[in-house]
Amino acid sequence: MHKTQHTVDDQKVATTHQALKAFMDAHVYPNETRYLEEVKALPDRRQPVPLMTELRSMAKEQGLWNLFFSNPELGSGFSNTQYAPLAETMGRVMWASEVFNCHPPESGNMELLHHYATDAQKQQWLQPLAEGRIRSAVAMTEPQVASSDATNVETEIRRDGNHYVINGRKWFISGAMHSDCQLLIVMGKTDPHNDSVHQQQSQILVPTATPGVEIIRPLTVMGYDDAPLGRAELRFNNVRVPAENIILGEGRGFEIAQGRLGPGRLHHCMRLIGCAQRALEEMVQRAESRVAFGKPLSQQGSVREDIANSVCDIEQARQLTLLAAQRLDDLGAKHARDIIAMIKIVAPQMAQRVLDRAIQLHGAAGLTEDLFLAEAFTYARWCRIADGPDQVHLASLAKQTLKKYGQG
Known part of the structure; x- marks a missing residue:
C-alpha cells in the first residue's frame, strides 16, 4: 500500500487554501441557487451543468485543480494530511469538490491509475482524467449479492484469446450517468474456483462505448438523483475488451x-x-x-x-x-x-x-x-x-x- 511523501512545503499548502477559500467565497457560495436551478432545467439529466463547466474552467486556470493528487506532475503533490483542510473547505457545498476535479469517484480512479496502471493505460486514461476532459466510474457493487462482502461479486471476466469477455450486473455506480463518463473500472471474477477467495477477482478497464455496456436505469438516493453525475444500474452483455486492459494482472482485484x-x-x-x-x-x-x-x-x-x-x-x-x-x-x-x-x-x-x-x-x-x-x-x-x-x-x-x- 502506498505512502504519500510530503513533497510540498506547508506554506504552499496555506497559500493554496487561502486561494481556495477566496474562490469559494467569490464563485461557489453565491451560485448555490443558480446551480440548483440549472440542474432542474437540464433537458437531459446526463448533460453537464453549464455553471459547473464554467467554474471548472476558472478553477483550472487558477491552478486550483487536482488538489488531492499526490502526483506532483498532474496535481498538487499534497500529502493526505496537507489535503485534509482543503477537502473540508470543499465539503461545505455538496458539489464544490467537482469544481476542482477533486470529486469521487474521479479522485480515487486517478490515484488507482497512477499507482497501478501501465504506461499505456495511463496515457490513454489518466492523462485525460487529470485534464478533466473525460469522466470515469468504478463498477463494483452488485444488486443480487451482499456486496459488503466483496468476495460475493459474481460478474464474470473470462479470458478469450487476446480479449476478456465480461458478463454481469452492477448498480449504484457513481458517476456512470454523466454523458462525459468514458471509462468504467470493473471488478469481477477471473478465477472463481481459486482456493483463495481474495485472488479470484480482477479489475479491468472498460470504455463505456464498448458494445454490450448497457445503462439499465438511473438510481436515486433518498430521492436525490445527483444529476448529472448520477448513480446507475448497469448490465454487461458479452462485453469484449483487449487483454491489455486488465489492471496489474489476474487475481489482483x-x-x-x-x-x-x-x-x-x-x-x-x-x-x-x-x-x-x-x-x-x-x-x-x-x-x-x-x-x-x-x-x-x-x-x-x-x-x-x-x-x-x-x-x-x-x-x-x-x-x-x-x-x-x-x-x-x-x-x-x-x-x-x-x-x-x-x-x-x-x-x-x-x-x-x-x-x-x-x-x-x-x-x-x-x-x-x-x-x-x-x-x-x-x-x-x-x-x-x-x-x-x-x-x-x-x-x-x-x-x-x-x-x-x-x-x-
Missing part, C-alpha cells in the same frame, strides 16, 4: 481495491467534517436570529446543549481524521486500516447527528432545498453504506483490536 479505498474513505470523512462545520455555523446564526417564547433560541438551554455537543462532535472527528491522514501518509493504507476504519465509522455518524440538530433547529425550512442541510444529511447517511457499511468497519476494527490486545 482485492489488492487494487484496498489501495484505492483507503484514501477514498478518508476523503469522504474530510468532506463530511466540512458539511458538519457549516451546519453548526448555520445553527448558531439561526439560534441568534429567531425568537420563541419571548427570547432568542440561543438562550434556550436545549439549543445551547445541541450547539455545544456539535462543537465537541466535530472537533473530535476532525482530529481523528487528521491523525488517520498522518498515519496513511507515514505508513500506507495497510498499516492505517484500523484508524481509517475508526474514522469511517465516526465521521458519517457525527455528521448525521450534527445535521439532524441543525435541521431540527431550522424547523420545516431545514427539510427543504432552500438550505443545504437535507441534501447533506442524505450524503452523510449514504456514506454509512458507501465504501463499506458501518458493520464491516466495526467488524474489521474489532478483529484488529482483539488481535492486538487479546490472549494469543
Whole structure:
C-alpha cells in the first residue's frame, strides 16, 4: 500500500487554501441557487451543468485543480494530511469538490491509475482524467449479492484469446450517468474456483462505448438523483475488451481495491467534517436570529446543549481524521486500516447527528432545498453504506483490536 511523501512545503499548502477559500467565497457560495436551478432545467439529466463547466474552467486556470493528487506532475503533490483542510473547505457545498476535479469517484480512479496502471493505460486514461476532459466510474457493487462482502461479486471476466469477455450486473455506480463518463473500472471474477477467495477477482478497464455496456436505469438516493453525475444500474452483455486492459494482472482485484479505498474513505470523512462545520455555523446564526417564547433560541438551554455537543462532535472527528491522514501518509493504507476504519465509522455518524440538530433547529425550512442541510444529511447517511457499511468497519476494527490486545 502506498505512502504519500510530503513533497510540498506547508506554506504552499496555506497559500493554496487561502486561494481556495477566496474562490469559494467569490464563485461557489453565491451560485448555490443558480446551480440548483440549472440542474432542474437540464433537458437531459446526463448533460453537464453549464455553471459547473464554467467554474471548472476558472478553477483550472487558477491552478486550483487536482488538489488531492499526490502526483506532483498532474496535481498538487499534497500529502493526505496537507489535503485534509482543503477537502473540508470543499465539503461545505455538496458539489464544490467537482469544481476542482477533486470529486469521487474521479479522485480515487486517478490515484488507482497512477499507482497501478501501465504506461499505456495511463496515457490513454489518466492523462485525460487529470485534464478533466473525460469522466470515469468504478463498477463494483452488485444488486443480487451482499456486496459488503466483496468476495460475493459474481460478474464474470473470462479470458478469450487476446480479449476478456465480461458478463454481469452492477448498480449504484457513481458517476456512470454523466454523458462525459468514458471509462468504467470493473471488478469481477477471473478465477472463481481459486482456493483463495481474495485472488479470484480482477479489475479491468472498460470504455463505456464498448458494445454490450448497457445503462439499465438511473438510481436515486433518498430521492436525490445527483444529476448529472448520477448513480446507475448497469448490465454487461458479452462485453469484449483487449487483454491489455486488465489492471496489474489476474487475481489482483482485492489488492487494487484496498489501495484505492483507503484514501477514498478518508476523503469522504474530510468532506463530511466540512458539511458538519457549516451546519453548526448555520445553527448558531439561526439560534441568534429567531425568537420563541419571548427570547432568542440561543438562550434556550436545549439549543445551547445541541450547539455545544456539535462543537465537541466535530472537533473530535476532525482530529481523528487528521491523525488517520498522518498515519496513511507515514505508513500506507495497510498499516492505517484500523484508524481509517475508526474514522469511517465516526465521521458519517457525527455528521448525521450534527445535521439532524441543525435541521431540527431550522424547523420545516431545514427539510427543504432552500438550505443545504437535507441534501447533506442524505450524503452523510449514504456514506454509512458507501465504501463499506458501518458493520464491516466495526467488524474489521474489532478483529484488529482483539488481535492486538487479546490472549494469543
